[in-house]
Amino acid sequence: MARGRLNSGNAAEKELPKAKINSQSLKKIAKLLTYLRPYGIRFGMALFFLLLSSLVGLAFPKFLGALIDAAQGKSNHSFLPNTLNGIALLAFTLLLFQAFVSFFRVLWFVQVAEKSLADIRRDTYFKLITLPMNFFSNRRVGELNSRISADLSQIQDAITTTLAEMIRQLILLTGGITFLVIVSPKLTLTLLLIMPVLVVVAVFFGRFIRKLSRQAQDKLAESNTVVEETLQGIASVKAFVNEAFEANRYNKNLREVVKLAVKGATFRGLFASFVVFCLFGAIVGVIWYGSVMVSHQELTIGQLTEFVIYGLFVSASMGSFPELYANMQKAVGASERVLEILDEKGEDISIDNVKNKLKQKIEGNLEFDNVVFSYPSRPELIVLKGLSFKALAGQKVAIVGPSGSGKSTMAALILQFYYPQSGEILFDGKTAKSYSLTDIRNQVAIVPQDVMLFGGTILENIAYGKLSATKDEIIKAAQRANAHDFISSFPEGYDTIVGERGVKLSGGQRQRIAIARALLKNPAILILDEATSSLDSESERLVQEALEELMKNRTSIIIAHRLSTIREADNILVLEKGEIIEAGNHQELMGIENGLYKYLSGLQFEV
Ligand SMILES: Nc1ncnc2c1ncn2[C@@H]1O[C@H](COP(=O)(O)OP(=O)(O)OP(=O)(O)O)[C@@H](O)[C@H]1O
Numbered sequence: 001m002a003r004g005r006l007n008s009g010n011a012a013e014k015e016l017p018k019a020k021i022n023s024q025s026l027k028k029i030a031k032l033l034t035y036l037r038p039y040g041i042r043f044g045m046a047l048f049f050l051l052l053s054s055l056v057g058l059a060f061p062k063f064l065g066a067l068i069d070a071a072q073g074k075s076n077h078s079f080l081p082n083t084l085n086g087i088a089l090l091a092f093t094l095l096l097f098q099a100f101v102s103f104f105r106v107l108w109f110v111q112v113a114e115k116s117l118a119d120i121r122r123d124t125y126f127k128l129i130t131l132p133m134n135f136f137s138n139r140r141v142g143e144l145n146s147r148i149s150a151d152l153s154q155i156q157d158a159i160t161t162t163l164a165e166m167i168r169q170l171i172l173l174t175g176g177i178t179f180l181v182i183v184s185p186k187l188t189l190t191l192l193l194i195m196p197v198l199v200v201v202a203v204f205f206g207r208f209i210r211k212l213s214r215q216a217q218d219k220l221a222e223s224n225t226v227v228e229e230t231l232q233g234i235a236s237v238k239a240f241v242n243e244a245f246e247a248n249r250y251n252k253n254l255r256e257v258v259k260l261a262v263k264g265a266t267f268r269g270l271f272a273s274f275v276v277f278c279l280f281g282a283i284v285g286v287i288w289y290g291s292v293m294v295s296h297q298e299l300t301i302g303q304l305t306e307f308v309i310y311g312l313f314v315s316a317s318m319g320s321f322p323e324l325y326a327n328m329q330k331a332v333g334a335s336e337r338v339l340e341i342l343d344e345k346g347e348d349i350s351i352d353n354v355k356n357k358l359k360q361k362i363e364g365n366l367e368f369d370n371v372v373f374s375y376p377s378r379p380e381l382i383v384l385k386g387l388s389f390k391a392l393a394g395q396k397v398a399i400v401g402p403s404g405s406g407k408s409t410m411a412a413l414i415l416q417f418y419y420p421q422s423g424e425i426l427f428d429g430k431t432a433k434s435y436s437l438t439d440i441r442n443q444v445a446i447v448p449q450d451v452m453l454f455g456g457t458i459l460e461n462i463a464y465g466k467l468s469a470t471k472d473e474i475i476k477a478a479q480r481a482n483a484h485d486f487i488s489s490f491p492e493g494y495d496t497i498v499g500e501r502g503v504k505l506s507g508g509q510r511q512r513i514a515i516a517r518a519l520l521k522n523p524a525i526l527i528l529d530e531a532t533s534s535l536d537s538e539s540e541r542l543v544q545e546a547l548e549e550l551m552k553n554r555t556s557i558i559i560a561h562r563l564s565t566i567r568e569a570d571n572i573l574v575l576e577k578g579e580i581i582e583a584g585n586h587q588e589l590m591g592i593e594n595g596l597y598k599y600l601s602g603l604q605f606e607v
């Protein structure tokens with residue numbers, strides 16, 4: 001337990017996995033890029049402004065060089081004016097232009113990214129919640145959550161920053177090299193001979209050091225597990241007098257942390273020396289060679305300044321590429337995971353709400369015809385083994401049986417959360433497949449075993465059964481569900497916030513909210529999955545009355561634990577290990593000697 005918690009904590013901090021960038025992955029991502037299309041013009045302008053601002057940025061070292069040369073009364077052989085004031089004036093004009101362009105470039109990139117990302121988020125979320133139940137049983141909520149948060153944020157970063165930065169650096173690199181060559185081909189050659197090698201070494205060195213420090217962190221986290229486990233099981237540690245053993249175990253881990261940390265420090269030190277000696281050495285070397293050229297009048301001081309600054313530009317952008325490329329890889333990986341959801345086949349539900357338009361009405365006749373079912377996540381366990389029964393419109397059918405016999409599973413099948421491997425479920429004599437999913441779910445309501453309330457007001461929670469309901473309708477439903485009184489007793493009444501951060505309602509109160517919800521939905525078929533938690537007799541009476549009200553005029557499937565609640569049912573199915581072993585009304589079942597029903601009701605009677 002402790003280990004699991006710690007590990008999942010680490011996983012959250014770990015970097016997102018990277019993916020290979022190749023033509024196949026790029027083709028996939030092109031699909032995500034279609035989300036940029038509605039904002040295409042703005043995106044294009046942002047790109048154009050990015051180009052402009054990068055080009056203007058590239059011009060500034062020229063100005064600097066020209067200023068220095070003009071101060072010494074020399075011409076820089078460039079297209080710039082020769083007077084100090086002229087150069088400065090031009091430089092300020094360009095700066096103003098640069099400021100203007102930069103503002104819009106940043107604004108537009110963010111606007112486009114935010115808007116298109118919101119679209120992707122919306123679609124991913126909708127796709128996610130329309131995926132079949134089975135999808136969710138195979139995945140953890142946290143993992144799905146991180147696709148919508150972390151993965152999409154990575155993509156967002158890629159569009160706003162990484163992409164722009166890559167383009168900018170590319171312009172600076174090529175432009176920088178061009179200017180270097182223009183200023184002095186000879187000096188450029190020297191620079192290009194040493195710089196790339198040094199940059200590559202520096203980048204790989206840096207990565208290696210980061211890897212080492214991550215290892216040390218992981219090791220430290222591992223040693224913390226020891227502490228956590230020990231503290232949680234402190235009673236066992238003491239009872240077995242294993243304090244010394246645990247202390248040793250911890251110490252051994254700590255030694256390894258130290259070893260890794262020292263190793264990291266060695267390389268970090270080497271890295272620092274490398275930077276000081278080689279990188280700065282290279283700069284000094286270039287400046288020295290440049291100065292020699294200046295003294296031979298091959299170069300002006302201004303040109304040398306220009307050259308050094310362009311040299312710094314070029315090496316900086318060389319150094320930034322690995323990082324940018326890694327970010328791109330992460331974005332590609334994130335896109336692939338998001339696309340995995342978008343490409344998944346969802347249930348047939350459309351985003352423009354078709355909720356209230358019924359295509360086929362269901363009267364309420366329900367039939368299971370030889371239904372065999374096992375959960376896709378556990379195919380070896382056959383939960384329902386050829387179930388058959390009929391419920392006529394308006395009838396009450398009760399299902400009883402031991403825990404794990406498959407009662408809630410039947411409810412899930414009626415709601416079409418899963419599909420039987422063989423056999424069929426029929427509504428009004430027609431196979432469920434001939435109805436649209438929305439039609440079935442709109443006409444079947446469930447009061448589930450454990451009622452989940454959403455964060456929000458009580459009013460909103462009841463209205464979940466029918467989003468278009470008026471306040472009067474909602475209050476009427478609450479009254480019929482015996483919920484009005486307790487709701488009115490809250491100071492805020494129907495506006496009381498419930499759910500995770502709100503008022504905690506009791507089990508019976510939550511059930512009555514769920515009943516009001518179902519009443520509002522007014523379904524043809526109602527499924528009650530009775531909660532096991534026992535209510536006191538007063539709440540039980542209130543809930544029972546509410547249920548009676550709810551069951552009027554519709555087919556009810558009652559999954560019952562308290563047999564007292566189903567005496568009146570038209571038909572009682574006794575389920576055991578996925579098979580109906582007894583069926584009939586209360587009297588008939590009580591007449592079966594050694595029957596399970598008789599046995600169970602005997603037990604409850606004793607209690
Ligand atoms: N989502 C699921 N994935 C895999 N197996 C499941 C799933 N839900 C239930 N099962 C298994 O199916 C069997 C029937 O479960 P079900 O929830 O239908 O029992 P139940 O009759 O409603 O029990 P209870 O009275 O305790 O509510 C159990 O063995 C259970 O472990």
Ligand SMILES: [Mg+2]
Binds near residue numbers: 408449529
């Ligand atoms: Mg159940």
